[in-house]
């Protein structure tokens with residue numbers, strides 16, 4: 001197939017509740033939706049970069065520029081027999097993974113729809129449903145956090161992820177564990193610590209956490225090796241892993257026992273599949289991380305989480321966790337802690353085109369017909 005046109009929409013959605021991590025607070029998502037058209041079929045992808053370069057070096061603005069000026073020109077006229085070919089075509093472009101992933105994801109959805117396959121089927125997903133975890137931002141007080149964890153446990157989430165930061169860590173986690181002795185808990189530090197905090201992580205060992213996510217620098221693999229060797233709690237890498245090669249090095253060094261795959265962070269579905277296979281071969285647990293996506297990105301995440309190697313609950317919370325109204329229908333919903341994997345072609349959800357139009361702040365299109 002050849003792409004006939006691509007539309008990139010920039011939109012801003014207010015989040016239902018602010019989301020605070022060790023590097024800042026999100027109250028809105030300023031994001032891009034990519035529509036890839038061929039014949040009468042449209043595929044959708046979502047660019048998960050934040051508005052500011054706080055999680056990685058990419059931002060919504062840099063992704064818009066890279067997609068328009070560098071990615072799309074390389075796809076004009078390209079005969080695509082399988083969406084795996086897109087990442088190869090874009091490989092000369094260094095990094096800019098979230099920009100690449102947004103376009104590759106739209107093409108993968110387009111191809112699956114034309115093949116009359118669900119997105120999950122198109123890359124070998126086998127699960128009918130995926131287990132859902134909840135990611136809770138840093139709350140003003142421990143009491144607020146305990147209330148939020150209690151509501152999450154009552155709602156049936158299979159795993160509760162709690163953001164930590166210097167000053168809001170050991171005592172806070174001890175209070176949560178005391179209140180919820182049997183809950184599956186994990187901590188996400190978003191790179192807020194260094195090896196000087198080793199004693200803190202050794203103390204966290206007493207809390208029987210499922211993992212501690214990205215404790216050290218966002219671009220580190222070596223120090224994580226030394227930390228993992230010194231603590232019982234499994235280290236999970238998020239920001240440090242940008243490719244299958246990063247994953248190989250982290251596994252070879254013993255820098256982690258768990259990897260959080262985010263399709264956008266690693267450059268797309270094809271790279272995600274490589275990492276999932278590598279982790280499966282080396283006994284590394286994997287789960288699908290979230291980037292506060294709309295239903296389009298969420299649908300991609302649910303599909304990738306249906307792969308066998310995704311062994312732990314992912315950040316694939318229902319639409320209603322983040323949005324007053326999602327841009328897909330039906331919305332992503334959770335039942336007894338799981339989200340069903342759609343079997344309809346492509347994403348398996350319809351996109352609310354009128355709402356998309358209303359929310360679009362700016363857009364650009366290429367027409368190659």
Ligand SMILES: O=C(O)CCC(=O)C1=CC=C[C@@H](O)[C@@H]1C(=O)O
Nearest residue numbers: 021055135289290291292293315
């Ligand atoms: O999307 C979700 O449900 C979880 C989002 C989440 O935890 C994160 C989103 C974006 C950056 C980080 O703050 C954080 C993460 O590190 O996973």
Ligand SMILES: [Mg+2]
Nearest residue numbers: 188213214238
């Ligand atoms: Mg994380």
